[in-house]
Amino acid sequence: MNQSQPDDDRRARLRDLEESLARLRADLPPPPGEPADFVDSGQYLAQREELQGQIELLEAERERLRASLGDI
Template sequence: MSSDDLRKRLETVEAALARLRGQDAGLGADYGSMPQDFGDSGQDLQMREELEGQIADLEAERDRIKAKLGREGSPDKADRSRH
């Protein structure tokens, strides 16, 4: 993958993270305003755990992409400082 491809993927991952974090923040926002039964609570918990898992996966991918971009950028910086 080229640096441009990695940067595009990084933008996509960060946008997905922002969207998922927004969903995660909104989950349970109405908790307490309406009576819930154990089934509803269980579904909310399961959905929150799934979102947290997706967020963790995307954060790991983001970190890998950033590390790869950092490694690709390092030789260029070193070469430029020599000239």
């Protein structure tokens, strides 16, 4: 069995995580330019918090993978 295969899989997952993080960061809504009503503001905050939560989870996984590969 190829000993580097698990590392290859982890490196591939790391690349996938980097791509996903870049997409999620690009999807973060910009702050509203004009004052909005409470509903719009609430929707904006909910969307932003959801994306931030996903980003934090992926960043944590990325750090674990980096540590396991000795990339830190």
